[in-house]
Amino acid sequence: MRVIHGLENLGAAVGPVAMTIGNFDGLHLGHQDIIRQVVSLAGSQGLVPTVLTFEYHPLRLLAPDRAPGLLMPMEQKLERLEELGPKLVVIARCTHELLDLEPRAFVRDVLLRHFQVRYIVEGPNFRFGHDRAGSIDLLVAMQREYGFEAVKREPIRVDLPGRGGVMLSSSLVRRLLQEGSVDLAARCLGRPYELIGEVVSGDGRGRALGFPTANLQTPQLLPASGVYAARARIDGVDHQAAVHLGPAPTFEHSHHGPEVYVLDFDGDLYGRRLGVKLIRRIRGTERFADAAALVERMRRDVREVRSVLAECNSSRKENTDDHGA
Numbered sequence: 446m447r448v449i450h451g452l453e454n455l456g457a458a459v460g461p462v463a464m465t466i467g468n469f470d471g472l473h474l475g476h477q478d479i480i481r482q483v484v485s486l487a488g489s490q491g492l493v494p495t496v497l498t499f500e501y502h503p504l505r506l507l508a509p510d511r512a513p514g515l516l517m518p519m520e521q522k523l524e525r526l527e528e529l530g531p532k533l534v535v536i537a538r539c540t541h542e543l544l545d546l547e548p549r550a551f552v553r554d555v556l557l558r559h560f561q562v563r564y565i566v567e568g569p570n571f572r573f574g575h576d577r578a579g580s581i582d583l584l585v586a587m588q589r590e591y592g593f594e595a596v597k598r599e600p601i602r603v604d605l606p607g608r609g610g611v612m613l614s615s616s617l618v619r620r621l622l623q624e625g626s627v628d629l630a631a632r633c634l635g636r637p638y639e640l641i642g643e644v645v646s647g648d649g650r651g652r653a654l655g656f657p658t659a660n661l662q663t664p665q666l667l668p669a670s671g672v673y674a675a676r677a678r679i680d681g682v683d684h685q686a687a688v689h690l691g692p693a694p695t696f697e698h699s700h701h702g703p704e705v706y707v708l709d710f711d712g713d714l715y716g717r718r719l720g721v722k723l724i725r726r727i728r729g730t731e732r733f734a735d736a737a738a739l740v741e742r743m744r745r746d747v748r749e750v751r752s753v754l755a756e757c758n759s760s761r762k763e764n765t766d767d768h769g770a
Contacts, residue, residue, distance in 0.1 A: 447533050463566065466556075472525045480531060486564050500536050547578070548575070562591075641663060658704040674686075690702075
C-alpha cells in the first residue's frame with residue numbers, strides 16, 4: 446500500500462481510480478464495507494483502489510471546541526487500512542483553503558485535478574465541502590457531467606442489546622465508549638477498542654501497592670472512568686491486563702490517564718509503545734478508606750479480569766469451532 450502525505454505530492458492525476466473520501470475515524474464496520482466495495486470495484490475494472498483521508502478531523506481546525514475525540518491515531522488507521530486492501534492512501538492536509546471549498550469546487554479542483562476518477566463510493570451520511578453542503582446525492586447528480594459513477598452504499602446496522610438495530614457511525618462508537626460500553630463498541634468496530642501510546646513515568650504508587658502499572662500517554666478518546674479487563678500486546682504476545690481509567694479518588698493529584706497493570710509480567714515497559722485492547726468494564730471508580738482496602742479491591746479486580754478474559758477466550762474458541770464445523 447502506497448501512502449502519500451499531502452495532495453500536492455501526488456504530481457500528475459493518479460489513476461484511473463475507484464475511491465472513497467472520509468475521515469474514517471475508528472474504521473468501524475460501515476467504513477470497512479465502503480472500502481471493501483472500493484477494492485472490489487477496482488479489482489473488477491482494473492482500477493487503483495484509493496482512499497482519500499485527512500491528517501485529522503476537520504473540526505480540529507474549523508471549530509476546535511466541537512471537535513470529536515480521536516478514536517484511532519493515524520499510524521493505527523494506516524495499519525487497519527492496509528488489511529482492507531487499498532493500493533493508495535492519500536492523507537490530505539487540513540487547511541482553510543481546502544475545507545472552505547464549495548462542494549462542486551471540491552469535486553472539480555481537488556478530486557478531478559488529482560485523480561482520474563471512475564467510481565466514488567460513499568455511505569448515506571457522507572458530507573463534504575464548505576458547511577458540509579455536499580453529499581453522496583450531489584455526487585450522483587454530478588456524475589454524468591464529470592464522467593464518474595457515484596456508488597451509494599446502504600447503511601450498516603448492528604444489533605445492540607436493549608437498543609435494537611442501530612445505524613453505525615463514529616459518533617455512536619464515541620457515545621458507547623463514553624458510557625463505558627466497550628463491549629458494545631467492539632461490535633461496531635469489528636474488534637476491541639484499542640488504546641495506543643507511549644508508556645511514561647508515573648508516581649510509582651501502583652508498584653508500592655504491589656500492582657506496578659504502566660502509565661499510558663495517548664491522544665485518544667478515553668472511555669468512562671473505571672476498571673477494565675483488557676489485553677496488552679507486548680512483543681507480539683497478548684497479555685491479560687487490568688486497566689484503570691480516570692481519577693483515583695483515594696489519592697490526591699493522581700494520574701488521570703490509562704494505568705495498565707499487566708498480569709504475570711515483570712518486564713520494564715517505560716518508554717515503549719503499548720497497545721491495550723479494552724474488553725469489558727468491570728466497575729466504576731470508587732473511593733477507599735485506606736490503601737489496604739484499595740489493595741483488597743484490586744486483588745478482586747484481578748480475579749474478575751482473569752474470569753472475564755477466560756470467558757471471552759472460551760466464546761471465541763466456540764465461535765471458531767462453529768465456523769470450522
